[in-house]
Amino acid sequence: MELAMLLEEWRRTDSFIEQVASWQIRAARLAAFRPTPGFLHEALVAAVRKRNVENLYTHQVQALEEVHAGNHIILTTPTASGKTLCYNLPILDTILKDMSTRALYIFPTKALAQDQVAEWSSLTAGLTHDGIHAFTYDGDTPMHVRQRIREAGHVVVTNPDMLHSAILPHHTKWLRLFENLRFIVIDEAHMYRGVFGSHFANVLRRLLRICAFYGSQPQFILCSATIANPEEHAFRLTGQSVTWIGESGAPEGERHTILYNPPLLNRELGIRKSSILEARRLGARLLTENITTLAFVKTRTQVEILSGYWKRDVPERLRTRVMGYRGGYLPSERRTIERGLRAGEIRGVVSTNALELGMDIGSLDAVLTVGHPGSIASVRQQSGRAGRRQGLSLSLFIANASALDQFLVLHPNALLEAPPEEARLSADNLLILMDHVKCGAFELPFSASEQFGDESVGELLSYLADHRVLHRQSSGTYLWMAESMPSLSVSLRSASTENVVIVDTSAPEPKVLGETDRFSALTTLHEEAIYLHQTKSFQVERLDLENGKAFVRSVEADYFTEAELAVRLQMLHLLDGAVEHGKVSHALAEVMVNATPTIFKKLKLETHENLGWGRVHLPEAELHSIGYAVSWPETAADLAKDEWETALAMLGYLLRHTGAVYAMCAVSDLHAAVHVRDVVFEQPTVYLYDAYPGGIGLAERLYRAHGEVFAAAFEVVTACPCEQGCPSCTGPRPRAFAGENPKDAVCSLLRALLRDADEPRSGRVSGTGEGR
Amino acid sequence: MRRSLADRLDRLQNSLCTPSVKTEAKKEVSWADGQSAGTSVEPPPPDAPCAHPWQHVLRQMGFAPVDPVSESVWKRSVSYDVFCNHGQYTFHHLAEADVSGLQHLLGHPVSPCDLRFFDTETMGLGSGAGNIVFLYTVGQLLDDEVRFEQYFLADPAAELLFLQHLEGCFGEAAIWVTFNGKSFDLPMIKSRRTMYRLSPLPSRPHLDLLHPLRRIFKSTLPSVSLSFLEEKVLRLERVDDVSGREAPLRYLTFMTDKDVQAVTPVLQHNLMDVASLVVLCAYLADFTSSRAALQTAKESLVLARWYEAWKNVEAAAECYRMARTLDDLDGYALWMESLFHKRQGRWLQSVELWKELSRLQQESVAPLLELAKWAEHVERDLPLALFYAKEAHQRALQQEMSYCRESFLQLPYRVSAHGSNMAAEVSPDFLQEPQSSSPVLRAIVKRMRRIEGKISKQEQREEEDKVDG
Structure with missing residues (x-):
């Protein structure tokens, strides 16, 4: 049956259509063309013609013109709109006019990079010029061709990890590339947000530092999925002001979107x-x-x-x-x-x-x-x-x-229809910044007055020198002075660098099934957990955190497991806002969180019913992060102590979920903790904090936009048809709740907040900590 | 409530499982006790001209600052009489040695006094841009002495000057001699020079002793490192030497604390390393130019392969002959010799060896296979070829899979030269013959089939001839 027919069937099926919240049809759209600009090298025009393309889409021509004018650009046209040509064409044009030109393409994953070289080769195949090469340079590149790539690759296609650990620390071997680097292409730029984005922005700072050393000033071409703040995001990543191209000229087919x-x-x-x-x-x-x-x-x-x-x-x-x-x-x-x-x-x-x-x-x-x-x-x-x-x-x-x-x-x-979210990153997260200052010092000595991004790093440098990581020379510059290469101990993908390998011991010979990061291992690879791989069940026999190994055995199980964490939170340092008793107060603070996995539940496949539980015996993990705290006077709601506890927990659940929408993150990136009587506020408090060491700006964003977050949360909870709280709003109502209706309690807390937000703020203390 | 950056960073460190900066800082080591610098150090006399004790110590070791104002790059020149012994050889040994073998290895004419022996010490073990060379020594044979010039970078801020002095150490005719310099020392120097935008050093012939020495000793020494070679080849025992691995940490200690005791043993160590290069080079010259000193069959094989590569077939043949007289002669040596003869087209010798090998080693398949090939292609005696092939098949079947693999691996020459062809030949059989799993067996079966096919074709032709006749 054709898809169109099946959709028609569904449209007429009551049980289906009753559950449809929205059915949107976007009509097909025709292509918008413009002729190829006159400045293009004639060989390139001919090569493009050979691909049966007479005219280019409007956004492709726009990209060519902006790059030709020397501007940095970011493209946010839809998937399959021919974005690749938007950077391949201007770069190939420049190479044809000056063969010494070099370009660096950065893709977030290896697989994407390999696709890219194939694309490039099919374009250059139409040229009469020989010797224009694109190469991937990643962990799979054989040693014997690396030398040639360093010398002869016009376009080097790589990923951030490789750039960070193999190219930048060895920049002297890449003399040819860095001296002639004219373009840096960053595809899937929206991927670089959160921790990964913060790391990558610092890798780019290091890259630009090295370019400056070799006297090159590369132009950036970024491509991204639709985000609300393309120019700002590009600026935060690259530190350059960037022109945005968002209007696509590519055709689009009819699309049905059903909620x-x-x-x-x-x-x-x-x-x-x-x-x-x-x-x-x-x-x-x-x-x-x-x-x-x-x-x-x-x-x-x-x-x-x-x-x-x-x-x-x-x-x-x-x-x-x-x-x-x-x-x-x-x-x-x-x-x-x-x-x-x-x-x-x-x-x-x-x-x-x-x-x-x-x-x-x-x-x-x-x-x-x-x-x-x-x-x-x-x-x-x-x-x-x-x-x-x-x-x-x-x-x-x-x-x-x-x-x-x-x-x-x-x-x-x-x-x-609403504008898409903003991509956020926090390149000046202290830990991430410090990691990259170390790496940067290894690559080129730092001078105390040097700028690294927006920050001047003098204080950080002297801290590192005190800890004998850097050496302060008589000339005032700082030099890396440990035996090892710093980039080896910095992973861009997660805050912790170590992983856990999953070994199947029931196979005839022990076999590695996969790997996961350490933090996830606490909840997915504890002993007795069921680990699923290609729909086969494995039971974890032993988790050896010290050596980063989990030993699993194939089992026939009709259930899977889910672990829970117990969390203790402590406020360390107030960054912004105020601690006030007897009224609603908001604060942004550094927090320390100690988490211990406690129990895991066994859930039956098919029905997802609870079959039982077990204990997890694993060491506590410590997380130092940034949290947003909101606190109410005890008079805000008429509740007993344990009722407060329940109401706050339910509110925490609600705020995490609505907060995730505003902070453009996964719900799991944002954690909540509640205190019925917080030691700092001395009244009931909810904390929302980033699940990454040092924080990545999520809690900060909630703190700044708390009015909107609470309004949205209030709307969710009042619009929800449930009576006493459900997973769709506040989380399920706990059995132990003694009082009236916990959902009402949550609503009254929210109302207190919103009332407070409407009143003019007075005497708000701000900026006791250093602003970022 | 504002806390200092240092306090915040210290706390943040606790959130990470990775070893923290703090623990690194705790790794303070004292070099003072139990270490001998090779030079006895007296406290500077009260009226010493230099203010810092470390400079005093360097001066005592014979160093002088290259630039008297900054005192950041230091140089010393140490000479020994050529008749001094370094281990069991004198330095003079190299001056007298027959360098024809070295010339072949290098592909360039060699005169001993053009050789420049070179070694560096660096701040780390990798080759990244942040790794700094802080010490290098250049050794050279003069008329009646051997001279080592040592440059020490006391302050990395003066690295440019330090690197520039290297240029003067190598004349027009210089030939580099290093140990692992192709992969380490020279790329390091190149990288450092790039950091200062200096042009690369002029390219000169470069004899990296590691590679030929590894070929000679890889089967007899547990690892072909400079210290093992000194012990086994030069019979040299170092007293109170520090390991080269310690060099980075010792230099770092010197940089931060100006603890000169940490670094003086490294200076001495590096000097001795370069001295060892001189005599190792003499050893290699002897080894490659004369068959007289051969002591093991394994060494003979190495030399034979070099001679063959240098187109000195007679010398190579003589090496194989010598191997036969040595105690550690084994099947492998005979096998290598048989293949040598095969390459030279001396079938008689080859066939004899194969027959002997197949007698000596009742389980080995490869010699029989060689015989089968010879019979099929050279001798054109198809029944004989079939006989050998069947014999090989029999043996291969008897062997366990694991042994088949082993004997296949005993064909290093064949596999490297024709491995790809063989694989291509074998592949169609993968589908047809699932029952024979080992590649050797499949290859043999295929060979048998082909010979049988040829025989039946021949018989057919003979029949037809008869009919026609």
């Missing part, structure tokens, strides 16, 4: 049918009708669960053509799946956001997004995977019961 809210099972408790089970049913139907379907789910566990369901539900002929895809699979396994999708051999894939990026996986008919993946840009990127190459396509968003998802279903426009 689907699973039916309510229990109105009072606000329990809805599981979004995974709905994705199972709808996805299996799509697959059975021969429609290539990609589903995005939120966690690695869900990948395994949903792909397992699909394998069982689809007809025999499709069973081997449905796969899971996620981080933690070995790269070769992932490449095979990408190739299979492109070739049409694989018809169904369940993935985490690992497939979100512009990896070429061909055109897909239908994309399911199961649960909000953390940011609206992600949703758009995911649904953009459908129908990249014109024709009818479907993007189906299946909400889950979380407060965030229910907020989106109630406000479809927030997803469909």
Whole structure:
């Protein structure tokens, strides 16, 4: 059955259409062309013609003109709008006019980089000029060709990690590149946010420092998915003012976007049918009708669960053509799946956001997004995977019961029309900054007055010199003085550098299944946890944190596990705001959090019912971060002590979910802690803090936008049809609650906040800490 | 409530599992006790001309500042009589040595007094841009003495001057001699010069002793490092020497605390390293130019391969002959010799060796296979070829998989020269013959089939001839 016909069927099925919160059809759009500009090298014009392109899309010509004028640019046109040409054309043009020109392409992953070289070669194949080469330079590049790439590669395609650990620390070997570097291309720029973005901005600072040393001033060309603040984001990344090109001239096919809210099972408790089970049913139907379907789910566990369901539900002929895809699979396994999708051999894939990026996986008919993946840009990127190459396509968003998802279903426009979120990064996070100052000092000695980004780093340098990491020379410059190379101990991808390897001991020979970061290991690889890999269950026998290994054994289990963390929070240092007793107060502060995994639950596959629990015995983890604290006088609500506890916990749940929308992060990036009587505020307090050491600006953003966050939270809770709180607003009502209705208590706390926000603020102390 | 940056950073460190800066800082080591600097150090006399004790110590060791004002780059020149022994050799040994072998290795004419022996010490072990060379020594043979010039960078701020002095150490005709200098010392110097935008040093012939010495000793020494070579080859025992690995940390200690005791052993160590290069070079010259001193069959094989590469076939043949007389002669040596003869087209010798090998080693397959090939392609005796192939097949079947793999690996020459061809030949069989799993077996079976095919074709032709006749 054609997709169009299936959609028509669904439209006429009452049980389906009743659950649809929004069904939007975007009509197909025609292409807008402009002739190739006159300044282009004639050989290039000819090469473009050979590809049967007479005219270029308007945004491509605009990009050419801006780059020609010497401006830095950022492009945010949709997926498949021909962004690649927007940087390949001006760069190739410059190379043709001056063969010494060099360019550096940076992609967030290795796989994307390899796609890119193929693209470049197909363009240069149309040229009569020889000797224009693009090479990937990554961990897989054989040693013997590296020398040649360093000397002869006009375009070097790499990833941030390689740049950080292999190119910059060895810049003297890259003399030719750095002396002639004219362009730096950063694709998927929206990926560089949060911790990764903060690291990458610092890597770029180091890169520019080295360029300045060799006397080159490269021009930036950035590409990004749609974000609200392209110019600002590009500025924060690169430190340069950048021109934005957002208007696309590329054609687009007809697209149906459906927001689907699973039916309510229990109105009072606000329990809805599981979004995974709905994705199972709808996805299996799509697959059975021969429609290539990609589903995005939120966690690695869900990948395994949903792909397992699909394998069982689809007809025999499709069973081997449905796969899971996620981080933690070995790269070769992932490449095979990408190739299979492109070739049409694989018809169904369940993935985490690992497939979100512009990896070429061909055109897909239908994309399911199961649960909000953390940011609206992600949703758009995911649904953009459908129908990249014109024709009818479907993007189906299946909400889950979380407060965030229910907020989106109630406000479809927030997803469909509202401006996308901003990409945030905090390049001056002290820890990250310090890591890169170390790396920078290894690459070129620092002078005390030198600027690194916006910051002057004198104080940091003398701190590092005191700790004998740097050496202060008689000339006043600081020199790296430890034996090891600093970049080796700094990982860009996460705050902690160490990983845990998962070893299957039940195989004839022990085999590495995958890997995960240390923090996730606490909750997913504790002893007795069920670890899922390609829908097979493994039980964790032993977690050896010291040596970074988890030993698992294949088991037949019909359940999976979920662990919980116990958290202790302490305020260390007030950064902004005020601590006031007897009234509502807001503050931004440095906090110290101690987390210990406590218990894990066993949940049955299929029904997700609770089968029991066990204890987790693992050491405590310490996190030093930035938190936003909001506090109420005890008079704000008439509640007993344990009622306060419940009301605050429910409010924390609600604020985490709505807060995530405003901070453009995943809910898991933002943690909440509640104190009925906080030692600092001496009254009930809720803390929301960044789940990364040193903070990455999420809590800070909530602190600044708290009025909007609370207004949205209030709307969610009042619009929710449940009576006493449910997973869709405040989290489920705990059994132990003695008082009246906890949901009312939450509402009155919110009302107190909003009332307070309306009143003119007086005597607000600000900036006792250093502002950022 | 504002806390200092240092306090905040210290606290932040606790959030990380990685070793913190603090623990690094605790790694303070005292070099004072139990270490001998090789020079006895007296406290500076009260009326010493220099204000700092470390400068006094350097002066006592014979160093003088290159630039008297800044006192940041120091140089000393140490000479020894050429007839001094360094281990079991004198330096003079090199002056007298036959350098024809070295010339072949280098591909360039060699005169001993053009050789410049060179070694560096650096602040770290990697080759990144932040690693600094703080010490280098250049050694050279003069008429009646051997002279080592040592440059020490006491203050990295003066690195430019330090690097510029290197240019003067190498004349027009100089030939570099290093130990692992191709991968380490010279790239390091190149990187440092790039940092100061100095032009690269003029390219000169470069004899890196590591590679030929590794070839000679890789099967006899646990690791081909300078210290092992000194012990085993030069019979040299160093007294109170520090390990080269300690050099970075010692220099760092010197930089921060001006604790000169930390760094003086490194200066001495580096000087001795370069002295060892001189005599190791003499050893290599002897080894490569004369068969007289060969003591093991393994050494003979190494030399034979060099001679063959240098197109000195007769000398190579003689090396194999010598190997036969030595105690550690084994099947591998005979096998290598048989392949040598095969390459030279001396089938008689090869066949004899293969027959002997197949007798000596009842389990080995490779010699029989060689015989089969010879019979098929050279002798054109198809029944004989089939006989050998069947024999090889029999043996291969008897072997366990693991041994098959081993004997296959005993064909280093064949595999490296024709490995890819063989793989291509074998691959179609992968599908047809799932039962024979080892590549050797598959190759043999294929060979047998081909010979059988040829035989039946031949018989057919003979039949037809008869009919026609």
